Amino acid sequence: MIKLWDTAKGFYKKEVGNGYNTSFWYDNWFTKGVLVEILGPRGVIDMGISNEATVAEAVLGVRRRKRHRTELLNAIESEMVAVKEKLWENVEDITPKYAFITWLAMLDRLTTMDRVARWNSGVDVTCALCKNAAESRSHLFFECSYSSQIWEHLMLGILRGSYTTNWNAIVALLKQSDRDKKRSFCLRYGFQTIIYVI
Ligand SMILES: [Zn+2]
Incomplete structure (x- = not known):
């Protein structure tokens, strides 16, 4: 029975997904098995992870x-790095609303004045935020004295x-491919956020 359980467990590999529902110690995210089983109670101390x-x-x-x-502990550390990179790539998918409106903005399809x-030629094109310039995509999100403060603060x-x-x-x-993943993530995310909140 125990043997059967071991075989069954092998098939059940927890998908890391966004990682927020996966237990570091009790789920089967590591290739060599469930960490609490392979490291025992000392693992928490050795790894320094709660x-x-x-x-x-x-x-x-x-x-x-x-x-x-030990090689095993170092192997865990390297898989953690791989998971971390995967998580950074996936965070964007969590906020499709941002992504959609950014896509519209990129195509210049938002209803800026x-x-x-x-x-509608009679319409007042003055920026609704600063009342100081014509409201275009570039002005509204980044150049406007109001939004540029947010953009500057973020970026x-x-x-x-x-x-x-x-x-x-x-x-x-x-569009630049940036080797620093965190930096390019922050840029993409900041860009999407400002377009969404303004
Ligand atoms: Zn303005």
């Missing part, structure tokens, strides 16, 4: 990667020298 931690908490936490004396004026620290409020320059930055 007994209640989810996979997401363990890999995204502030804890530094450790160098261990400059576009409304194209079919200046991340973009540093390449910080800009120009729509085309921002889109060019988005």
